[in-house]
Amino acid sequence: MKSVQKIMPDMRHFEPLPDMDDRQFQQWNALLESRTGSTLPLERKTFLVTNLGMRMREIGCRSYDEYFSMLEGMEGLREWNILVDRITVHETRFFRHPMSLDLVKEYVDSKPHDVDTGKISMQVWSVACSTGEEAYSLAMVVDQAFKKRGDESYFGVTATDISPASLNTGRKGIYSERRIKEMDASLRKEYFTPLSQGEYEINEYLRKRICFARMNVLDIDKEPVGKMDIIYCQNLLIYFERSSRHDIVKNMARHLLPGGLLILGSGELLNLDCPELEKINNLRVLAYRRVKEPNKDQN
Ligand SMILES: C[S@@+](CC[C@H](N)C(=O)[O-])C[C@H]1O[C@@H](n2cnc3c(N)ncnc32)[C@H](O)[C@@H]1O
Incomplete structure (x- = not known):
């Protein structure tokens, strides 16, 4: 009988990320504002945390501060180009207005x-x-x-x-x-x-x-x-x-x-x-x- 290899999910992908504190929210918001011009009000913190979290899980990063430092400098540009798509709103449709x-x-x-x-x-x-x-x-x-x-x-x-x-x-x-x-x-x-x-x-x-x-x-x-x-x-x-x-x-x-x-x-x-x-x-x-x-x- 052929052996069936079980593919186990990497449990780190499912573990909740730590809470984002006020300092971190302000730091992320300042980065967003300086690079895109837009800001997120406190009511949109969940949007930021959810979308950042998804990307951090993909790359196996578990700390907001560590991820923040990964976006700095020229080396951070590649990651920023991926992230910017996740933390901006893209809703649109044909003949919208x-x-x-x-x-x-x-x-x-x-x-x-x-x-x-x-x-x-x-x-x-x-x-x-x-x-x-x-x-x-x-x-x-x-x-x-x-x-x-x-x-x-x-x-x-x-x-x-x-x-x-x-x-x-x-x-x-x-x-x-x-x-x-x-x-x-x-x-x-x-x-x-x-x-x-x-x-x-x-x-x-x-x-x-x-x-x-x-x-x-x-x-x-x-x-x-x-x-x-x-x-x-x-x-x-x-x-x-x-x-x-x-x-x-x-x-x-x-x-x-x-x-x-x-x-x-x-x-x-x-x-x-x-x-x-x-x-x-x-x-x-x-x-x-x-x-x-x-x-x-x-x-
Ligand atoms: C809500 S969509 C609007 C799409 C379309 N204009 C419409 O009305 O259906 C906003 C778009 O603005 C883009 N965006 C956000 N900040 C930007 C910036 N600083 N420069 C250029 N585009 C930006 C986002 O990537 C997103 O695709």
Whole structure:
């Protein structure tokens, strides 16, 4: 008779981790704030402890302080890139805020042809794109609007996020049936190919218009991003302190073409004081237009 080898689970994976004390919570929160800009209120301590704990069990580390020191310096960057995905919120979905996407469509409809080429081109940026659903939704909206116009057109979507794992999911462009089932059937048919096991892949036609890249929104002023027609940033600023939100938005404004749109999540920003941006009068969408100041926009 063949002997059956029993695989015993490593019990260390199931042992509870020690409590995280106040000093440790503050230390982890300070690290999170300095590296991502976001902070966790005390009510979210369980979220932090659960997700840190999962990663610590995976690598067999049993002390928060020891794990903290593993993230320091250049050597800690590899581990940080894994952890950042676990301790940030990635909730997203296709066509998450349809009213904001209606504004995108209106912008495409009204975009004039380039005087030199006679064509229309458009650059859109999904800031904090998570696993890609937002970027693909923007691409579908722009593509549909251009097709309706029937003009010769080109568009590209830049999709950035701090989490390498989320960006990889976006690049693959494969989603479960559950994630796309609410979508308009004609869009599903046009842009997705069914794979086996209830998965759907975004067609290459759309995928090649999107460039996924790692970017920390805190470094937005240092990044070589070209001028954008539309910057779309939803469900990110909510995790930042009020003053940081204003700084980030002002930096984003510098990347907008004159007349370009900045679309934020409703309620994510109050009382913005930025002369380059004028608020769009729309009760359901929080959006700004870059004012046209030809002399200042030359550089
Ligand atoms: C809740 S998701 C929002 C996804 C999408 N924008 C939406 O509204 O559906 C927030 C995303 O922000 C990203 N994020 C958090 N801090 C960031 C930072 N400092 N720079 C860039 N992305 C960040 C997270 O990785 C996460 O994918």
